[in-house]
Amino acid sequence: MAGDGQHRVSYEFVEGPAVFDLADLVYVESRLHRCLFHFRNETILTTYRKLDDIEALLADDRMLRIHKSYLINADYCVKVSNYSLWIQDGQHFSVPRPRYQQVKERYINRCLIKGRKV
Numbered sequence: 001m002a003g004d005g006q007h008r009v010s011y012e013f014v015e016g017p018a019v020f021d022l023a024d025l026v027y028v029e030s031r032l033h034r035c036l037f038h039f040r041n042e043t044i045l046t047t048y049r050k051l052d053d054i055e056a057l058l059a060d061d062r063m064l065r066i067h068k069s070y071l072i073n074a075d076y077c078v079k080v081s082n083y084s085l086w087i088q089d090g091q092h093f094s095v096p097r098p099r100y101q102q103v104k105e106r107y108i109n110r111c112l113i114k115g116r117k118v
Contacts (some may be wrong), residue, residue, distance in 0.1 A: 007060055011038070013045040022062070023068075026087060028054055028071040062110060066095045067073050074110040 007022035012089050014034075022038045030051040037045045047054070054061065055071055062074045066085055070093055079086040083109070086092045095103050111118045 009058065011047070011057070013047050015045055018045060022058060022060055022073070023075065023109045025058075025073055026076045026089075027073060027093075030069040061106075061113075064103055064106055066099060068091055074107055075114065077107055077110075080104045081087075 009022060010017070010019045020037075022083060024117060026038045026040055028051065029036045029038065033048065035047050035051055035054055037047070039045070051065075051069065054098060055065055058071070064072045064074050064077070064085075068070050072085060072087065072093065076087045078083055078088055080095070080103060083095050083097060084092045085095055085103065093096065108118050
């Protein structure tokens with residue numbers, strides 16, 4: 001999956017400033033008062049902002065808030081089933097019952113937009 005160049009983000013990380021294409025961001029994880037940005041090339045960058053703030057910054061229909069600790073790029077999702085979401089590298093994430101239906105619907109809509117099989 002190559003960057004689509006449609007949504008570039010400039011951000012100040014602990015490691016220093018970076019500009020990235022949202023298409024290269026796989027997911028953001030909140031852990032121990034930090035947010036870890038996991039990129040397609042396996043780079044991980046860190047910030048001390050709240051995930052709510054990052055979700056607002058990255059406001060884009062491809063970003064799915066599946067849990068209080070995870071913001072996932074739907075373009076990397078391969079399956080949503082049984083209160084879990086799987087991404088291309090085989091990782092899976094639990095989706096809490098109250099969020100499950102919304103996550104599943106948004107995933108299906110994103111697949112339809114991208115012309116992918118659900």
